[in-house]
Amino acid sequence: MKDYDKLIARLTDRLSVDPELQMDVAQELRAHLDDSAAEFREAGLTEEQAETQAAKALGDPDELSGQLWSANRTRLRIRGLLRWTARITLIPAAIGVIVCLLLSMGVRENMFTIPESWADELTEEQMYILRGDPAAETPLEQAKSITDRWPKNPVYFGDYAVWAIAKEKLRGQLSDAKLKRLQELLSKGEKLDPDNAFYNFMRAAALINSTCELKDDELLTYLVINSRGEVQQKPCYTVAIENEKIFRQGLAELRAGLKKPRLAIPSIEMLKIREAIIPKPRNVTDILRRTAIEVSVLLPSLNDYRNLNKAVLGYALAEARKGNSGEALQLVQYLEQFANHTGANSSCLIELLVAHANYNLVMGHAAQMCKVLGEDDLGQEFQARCKESGAFFNELRKRPRGDASELRGAGMYWGLFMPGLPGYTMNFEPMRTAEQFWINEFGLLALLMGLTLLALLMGGVTLLEFLRRSDRPVLMFVGGDRMAKICFYGIVLPIGIYAAYVYFFTIGPDVYGLNVTVGRVILELIFVGAIICVTLVGMSYSAIRRRAVELGLTVPEPLTLRRRWIMWPMAGLLTLGVLAYLTAWWTGHIQPSNRPCWSPYFNDLVGGISNSRFPSPEAIMIGAIIFIFLLIWGVRELVGLFKAPYRQFRRSLYRNIVPILAAAVIVVGIICGFVLNRAETAAAKRVTGNAMMSFATELERCDYREIRDRFAARQAEQKPIGSDE
Amino acid sequence: MDFSNDLIRGSVVPIVLSLLKDKPMYGYEMVKVVNARTGGKLEWKEGTLYPALHRLAGTGLISAKWVAAPKGEAPGRKRKYYSITRKGLRELARRTEEWAQFSLAVDTMLSLG
Numbered sequence: 001m002k003d004y005d006k007l008i009a010r011l012t013d014r015l016s017v018d019p020e021l022q023m024d025v026a027q028e029l030r031a032h033l034d035d036s037a038a039e040f041r042e043a044g045l046t047e048e049q050a051e052t053q054a055a056k057a058l059g060d061p062d063e064l065s066g067q068l069w070s071a072n073r074t075r076l077r078i079r080g081l082l083r084w085t086a087r088i089t090l091i092p093a094a095i096g097v098i099v100c101l102l103l104s105m106g107v108r109e110n111m112f113t114i115p116e117s118w119a120d121e122l123t124e125e126q127m128y129i130l131r132g133d134p135a136a137e138t139p140l141e142q143a144k145s146i147t148d149r150w151p152k153n154p155v156y157f158g159d160y161a162v163w164a165i166a167k168e169k170l171r172g173q174l175s176d177a178k179l180k181r182l183q184e185l186l187s188k189g190e191k192l193d194p195d196n197a198f199y200n201f202m203r204a205a206a207l208i209n210s211t212c213e214l215k216d217d218e219l220l221t222y223l224v225i226n227s228r229g230e231v232q233q234k235p236c237y238t239v240a241i242e243n244e245k246i247f248r249q250g251l252a253e254l255r256a257g258l259k260k261p262r263l264a265i266p267s268i269e270m271l272k273i274r275e276a277i278i279p280k281p282r283n284v285t286d287i288l289r290r291t292a293i294e295v296s297v298l299l300p301s302l303n304d305y306r307n308l309n310k311a312v313l314g315y316a317l318a319e320a321r322k323g324n325s326g327e328a329l330q331l332v333q334y335l336e337q338f339a340n341h342t343g344a345n346s347s348c349l350i351e352l353l354v355a356h357a358n359y360n361l362v363m364g365h366a367a368q369m370c371k372v373l374g375e376d377d378l379g380q381e382f383q384a385r386c387k388e389s390g391a392f393f394n395e396l397r398k399r400p401r402g403d404a405s406e407l408r409g410a411g412m413y414w415g416l417f418m419p420g421l422p423g424y425t426m427n428f429e430p431m432r433t434a435e436q437f438w439i440n441e442f443g444l445l446a447l448l449m450g451l452t453l454l455a456l457l458m459g460g461v462t463l464l465e466f467l468r469r470s471d472r473p474v475l476m477f478v479g480g481d482r483m484a485k486i487c488f489y490g491i492v493l494p495i496g497i498y499a500a501y502v503y504f505f506t507i508g509p510d511v512y513g514l515n516v517t518v519g520r521v522i523l524e525l526i527f528v529g530a531i532i533c534v535t536l537v538g539m540s541y542s543a544i545r546r547r548a549v550e551l552g553l554t555v556p557e558p559l560t561l562r563r564r565w566i567m568w569p570m571a572g573l574l575t576l577g578v579l580a581y582l583t584a585w586w587t588g589h590i591q592p593s594n595r596p597c598w599s600p601y602f603n604d605l606v607g608g609i610s611n612s613r614f615p616s617p618e619a620i621m622i623g624a625i626i627f628i629f630l631l632i633w634g635v636r637e638l639v640g641l642f643k644a645p646y647r648q649f650r651r652s653l654y655r656n657i658v659p660i661l662a663a664a665v666i667v668v669g670i671i672c673g674f675v676l677n678r679a680e681t682a683a684a685k686r687v688t689g690n691a692m693m694s695f696a697t698e699l700e701r702c703d704y705r706e707i708r709d710r711f712a713a714r715q716a717e718q719k720p721i722g723s724d725e
Numbered sequence: 726m727d728f729s730n731d732l733i734r735g736s737v738v739p740i741v742l743s744l745l746k747d748k749p750m751y752g753y754e755m756v757k758v759v760n761a762r763t764g765g766k767l768e769w770k771e772g773t774l775y776p777a778l779h780r781l782a783g784t785g786l787i788s789a790k791w792v793a794a795p796k797g798e799a800p801g802r803k804r805k806y807y808s809i810t811r812k813g814l815r816e817l818a819r820r821t822e823e824w825a826q827f828s829l830a831v832d833t834m835l836s837l838g
Contacts, residue, residue: 011772024805025775025779027803027805028752028775028805029775031751031753031802031803031804031805032752032753032771032775034802035753036753036771057770057771058770058771058772059770059771059772059773060772063772064772064773064775064776067772067773067775067776068775068776068779070776071775071776071777071779071780071783072779072783074783075779075783549803550791550803
């Protein structure tokens with residue numbers, strides 16, 4: 001130790017509350033003394049004399065120590081305050097930013113529940129209609145609480161009745177007690193909504209299904225046109241009736257329902273009411289939540305209608321075999337009108353398709369029944385109607401429904417939900433764009449969480465070292481210019497380049513949706529995230545290292561490309577890669593691509609990940625070489641850090657990387673999170689009209705509504721029930 | 726003739742700002758330049774410069790940056806270079822004007838006396 005090291009320690013002793021400042025001043029004085037001593041040496045003094053003269057020229061140590069403390073007093077206070085503030089605020093603020101981002105994406109509540117936040121926009125009554133009593137736990141309890149509050153509303157009671165029928169299993173073959181409970185529900189519903197045939201049909205289905213056992217007829221088959229336009233044979237239905245009286249009661253209910261002017265399934269009516277109440281979606285999560293409400297609607301009655309149809313057809317066939325042609329044909333008339341009634345009043349696609357299937361079943365059975373009765377002409381008429389109905393449906397299915405190129409831009413949501421309905425025209429762009437911003441927000445969240453975890457890990461290691469009473473790490477202010485460089489090269493530049501790429505290539509009217517590109521997008525996000533993490537950590541390391549050098553800490557030599565040895569592993573890796581590639585080519589394991597490396601969406605370069613293929617061998621090889629090279633570099637740096645002379649630097653590095661990473665999370669989270677969130681919101685707000693999923697009105701948006709119109713026309717032409725009696 | 730400590734101390738700030746007006750300098754360099762330019766008349770106690778530099782940096786009149794010493798001079802050594810800020814330039818102009826007025830007033834008084 002040089003003599004003036006003791007002098008410097010004495011001069012800076014009063015600055016010891018701020019180790020970084022103390023080291024900084026000490027280094028400055030040391031540099032001064034070195035220069036001064038060198039000059040004295042040049043003047044002919046010995047080493048010892050030169051150092052003594054240099055120390056003497058500096059002035060009185062006690063006076064200078066006081067002056068240094070006095071000059072830096074304000075700085076000491078400000079830095080102390082900053083350090084204290086950073087220590088208690090940065091990590092919580094980083095976590096706060098992540099939480100805020102999550103909340104802004106609307107994921108604060110369960111996707112399948114009505115969020116509390118809607119209460120800000122809706123009245124208490126509207127919230128009650130959406131979710132019922134907040135204390136209610138099941139959908140049945142919620143439906144009950146709603147009808148209890150508005151007992152005279154037929155839709156609310158009907159919705160409750162549908163849930164009760166489904167949840168209490170009031171379907172199929174029922175015990176007397178269950179049948180009685182069901183009758184009570186339906187009677188009350190009918191009293192509230194006397195014009196709605198729903199309750200009569202449900203009662204008919206309950207009575208008939210509870211006393212029948214359906215079987216395939218072993219002797220008779222009926223003919224239908226399948227979806228490929230081929231004629232297909234299927235066994236007719238036959239029934240074993242346990243109680244003829246109950247069955248007859250069921251038939252009477254069916255007739256009563258057919259006389260009513262209206263048919264509406266209450267759960268769909270309820271959905272329409274709720275759709276009108278739900279606040280306008282502000283982000284993708286809101287749209288998904290709305291969709292969850294849509295798809296949770298219950299339609300158990302459709303299955304009951306189908307079984308009712310089959311049972312009555314089986315009964316009609318039995319009557320025909322007995323020779324009761326009048327009875328048998330009348331039942332066919334009832335069932336045809338039943339199909340017309342349900343079809344003409346359909347408000348959702350599934351309801352219409354069930355009515356269509358029922359109609360074809362009736363026509364097919366009626367044709368065979370007429371053969372039994374010897375009514376061949378009538379039978380041929382029924383068969384022709386069955387064939388015509390099937391052919392019309394097949395013709396509809398063949399109509400344009402959005403070709404493959406159109407579906408490429410559909411996006412994940414509509415790629416999943418749009419069942420390729422004919423005539424279904426809509427603008428995919430707003431939802432597709434919202435989805436793209438949404439997935440980027442998730443990517444950002446993952447990045448921020450990763451950086452925060454790394455910061456917490458480093459903080460934990462620092463704390464552990466502190467508890468083990470090791471040398472105190474120095475908390476350093478790396479400086480505004482270095483922080484600016486870290487932010488620019490580590491965050492702004494990679495995010496900016498990626499944002500420009502996304503903006504110019506993946507957002508617009510003629511681009512691929514996430515339904516096609518999700519694999520590639522995830523790969524891109526991982527790549528960008530990795531680049532940001534590596535650059536951020538690398539540049540932070542470099543900045544801390546430089547500052548540590550200024551403070552006189554012993555630091556490992558940086559590894560630069562100028563140091564030749566690093567070129568050897570790189571050259572070796574490249575040679576190995578090329579050899580492996582050529583060998584695989586020669587042995588036929590790799591078929592080099594003739595496609596250009598550039599395509600609008602890099603699908604060729606990455607081997608069309610979007611088409612569920614693996615990345616190309618070329619891409620894998622280049623990626624692997626870069627990865628291994630960085631790994632060698634990183635491991636070498638890391639191993640170097642664990643050598644004894646660098647212990648204090650290593651600990652200081654752990655400690656100093658925490659605030660840098662936390663600050664990066666805060667800056668990136670606030671700026672990028674805000675921009676992405678605003679963009680997603682703007683796109684989500686444009687999701688309107690046909691682009692908005694609506695289960696209850698989807699029929700209006702596709703050509704299948706023509707089937708409904710045909711049912712309505714048949715219903716208008718049909719002879720009213722009981723008019724000939 | 727030796728100047729009084731008060732006079733020397735009072736002149737440190739304008740002299741430092743004036744030195745840094747032309748180029749960034751480190752502490753020892755400043756001491757050497759002042760001693761050379763004043764022919765040793767204004768001999769600073771070297772240590773007194775640093776508190777003044779730290780105070781000026783604290784008030785934002787100058788800024789500091791660690792820079793590696795030129796290779797031929799002191800290899801591997803880093804020096805803290807100070808440079809004047811815009812605020813410092815304004816302060817230098819004010820101090821120069823103030824000194825001119827002050828010295829004129831003192832000269833007038835002394836010549837009349």
